Amino acid sequence: MNDINREFVSHDEALARAEAGVAKLAATRNDRWYPKFHIASNGGWINDPNGLCYYRGRWHVYYQLHPYSTQWGSCHWGHVSSDDMITWKREPIAFAPSLEADRDGVFSGSAVTGDDGRLWVFYTGHRWANGVDDADDNLEVQCAAVSDDGVHFEKLGVIIDNPKGFRHFRDPKVWKQDGMWYMVFGMSTADARGEVLLYSSENMRIWHFEQVLFRHPNPGVYMLECPDFFPVTDKDGNEKWVIGFSAMGSKPSGFMNRNANNAGYMIGTWEPGGQFTPETEFRLWDCGHNFYAPQSFNTVAGDTDDNTDGRQIMYGWYSPFVQPIPLDDEGWCGQLTLPREVFLGEDGDIHTVPAAEMAGLxxxxxxxxxxxxxxxxxxxxxxxxxxxxxxxxxxxxxxxxxxxxxxxxxxxxxxxxxxxxxxxxxxxxxxxxxxxxxxxxxxxxxxxxxxxxxxxxxxxxxxxxxxxxxxxxxxxxxxxxxxxxxxxxxxxxxxxxxxxxxxxxxxxxxxxxxxxx
Missing domain, CATH: 2.60.120.560 (Exo-inulinase; domain 1)
Structure with missing residues (x-):
């Protein structure tokens, strides 16, 4: 474990190099399609929203970033913040590969306010087994980092090792409930079945396997990326749980699953120590061409500020994977959706509407x-x-x-x-x-x-x-x-x-x- 946590390059140096990469691309950026009111990087490629949170009076949105080209590559975390969810400020790039554990990418994860008042980020450290590409599979582990300001982070290294060298083992989502910390993340099993695993912890550092929270019934779905898990309340005041995931390997059927990979959810019941029981079929979060890898957070997480009113806020990624991609030559590629409030409607189904703050635009x-x-x-x-x-x-x-x-x-x-x-x-x-x-x-x-x-x-x-x-x-x-x-x-x-x-x-x-x- 010590070797995997070894720093192969100064994190500060890696961040400075990434900032220079983004600046170089931004200098020649074409703005004809550059978003006016959606979050995007100043330059380079972005994908999944990460680390969504409200911390010390500011909304924070991090995102997967490749700072050196307009195509997917070694993942960093870009960062913007806002005090009103309307006007946003660019922050320094938060994470770059610097440990052996994340040598080939600081992959997706989430953020929470810890028991110590600091912002804790949990992410997947990614390495290519052969050091070059995915021809010989991935090596993925769960890592942690902490911050006092949400801008500058100290990496703590690996907190959950890959138990059996599984190829896909990523995207932790963390929350606290009844005095216990919980984490879900996605995995592809040895027989190529997509699962969501549940872990628990009392101190955020030592984590214990609880159970396979969900195994996708379709044997063609080999990985469940970017899992999410949160409660909602129905019209009669009953608590339901929503499990969200981005299914890799799902096949088109009618109007369903028309994109390369498809993000959706199921509604069911769960309580700590028990099984998640689905009560609905898989439903899409979004029926458009370019939606993937959403993440949500609850605005009460760890804060008592007046802005934290208990809403479940979600961002998704406009994924541009279908060729041709005109953005390849624009100096930037990829944006996020508007923030969306997620709730259970009177019809018993999930609704997502633009966050109330969007009226301020x-x-x-x-x-x-x-x-x-x-x-x-x-x-x-x-x-x-x-x-x-x-x-x-x-x-x-x-x-x-x-x-x-x-x-x-x-x-x-x-x-x-x-x-x-x-x-x-x-x-x-x-x-x-x-x-x-x-x-x-x-x-x-x-x-x-x-x-x-x-x-x-x-x-x-x-x-x-x-x-x-x-x-x-x-x-x-x-x-x-x-x-x-x-x-x-x-x-x-x-x-x-x-x-x-x-x-x-x-x-x-x-x-x-x-x-x-």
């Missing part, structure tokens, strides 16, 4: 009221929307269109992304068939029978420079997709096909920058 608003769009026509409602929130309610009783909705990023060359209610499919379609850049295709967020029978359908659509984020019916479904707008003004248009569209209410909000540009 609004600079000005235009209320267009009721809008009628005749069959086969388009109505321009904004000439150029670079950063906009659209609140839209469709009157289902008086809408006769087969398909109707809103085109965003509609540029003079005929490119656009279309968010539409499709009456034949019975769902919301996010269609990128007319995109000029990148992968096209469409995704569907299916509606329930009750939603289809309702009088109204509500949409909240966030349009950033290179992405679209859609919330359906108070967040019962969400969709996150890249949308690489072509040159010129980016119009917003209402559209009706094979019938008329009646919009009961439409409000447009221009959004300000979160300060990371």
């Amino acid at each position: 609004r600079e000005d608003s235009t209320d267009l009221g009721v809008v009628e769009v005749k069959s086969g026509t388009e109505t321009v409602v904004a000439e150029n929307a670079e950063a906009m929130e659209i609140e839209m309610t469709i009157d289902l009783k008086n809408t006769t269109a087969d398909r109707a909705g809103i085109k965003v990023h509609a540029t003079p060359d005929g490119s656009y992304t279309y968010v539409a209610y499709d009456d034949q499919i019975g769902g919301i379609v996010l269609d990128r068939q007319a995109n000029a850049f990148g992968d096209r295709g469409y995704r569907v967020a299916p509606l329930t029978a009750d939603e289809l029978a309702a009088d109204q359908l509500t949409l909240r659509i966030y349009v950033d420079r290179g992405s679209v984020e859609v919330y359906v019916n108070d967040g019962h479904q969400t969709m996150s997709s890249y949308s690489y707008a072509a040159d010129g003004p980016r119009a917003v248009k209402l559209v009706a096909e094979s019938g008329d569209l009646t919009v009961a209410s439409l409000t447009l909000h221009n959004l300000k920058s979160i300060g990371l540009e």
Whole structure:
């Protein structure tokens, strides 16, 4: 264990080199799609959100970062913080590979306020078995680090060794309950089955295996990345538990699992010492093209500040893995979703809505009221929307269109992304068939029978420079997709096909920058 905790390079030196790498890429960054109100690195590649927490009066978001190119590589932790979850500040890179244990990557993990008042980070130390690539498998262990300010960290080294040299053994999520610390992380077994393991500790340093909390029933799912586990309360006050994971190896089926790997959840019951009992099937967190590896945290964790009100806040990663990836040549690649509040709706299912703070991004608003769009026509409602929130309610009783909705990023060359209610499919379609850049295709967020029978359908659509984020019916479904707008003004248009569209209410909000540009 001592050898694995040996420092092969000064952490300060590794961090300085990484900062220089990001700065070099940022100096030539192309901002045509760089987000105005989503978190992204100044330069380089990012993936999973990590270490989400509220600590000493500030919100902290860390993320997987490769500081030397716009492709995935040796993972570091980038870092931004905020005192209001609206305006963000870039912090120094928090972690770089420096120990033998994390020589080839400081992989994903979580953060909590410890019993000593310090911020504790738990992450996976990653090494290539052959020192070069994954041809001879990985070596992964769980590590810890501590901080007094959430910015500068002391690495403590390995706290949980890989018990049998399993190839996939990563992504710790830690929380405290009833005086005991718990940790879940994902593993791929010797027979290539995805599992979530549960460990416990009294002091955060010595950890004990409790049980296999969940084993995926599908033998084709070989790894459960970025597991999450947290309680929610139903409408009758009963506690339920949500287990979330990103399933590697799941196969497409209908509208489900259309992406390379798919992040979702199951609702069930659990109490310490017992088994997790699922009560639902696997459901997607997000039905878009580019959502993966979400992480959540509870805002009461370790703090008594007025801002800590007990919400479960989640960020996800806009994963751009399907080729072609236009961001490869932009100096940056990857962004996070908006922060989302996770709760159990009256319908008994999980809802995710933009955090309440997101209303603070609004600079000005235009209320267009009721809008009628005749069959086969388009109505321009904004000439150029670079950063906009659209609140839209469709009157289902008086809408006769087969398909109707809103085109965003509609540029003079005929490119656009279309968010539409499709009456034949019975769902919301996010269609990128007319995109000029990148992968096209469409995704569907299916509606329930009750939603289809309702009088109204509500949409909240966030349009950033290179992405679209859609919330359906108070967040019962969400969709996150890249949308690489072509040159010129980016119009917003209402559209009706094979019938008329009646919009009961439409409000447009221009959004300000979160300060990371």
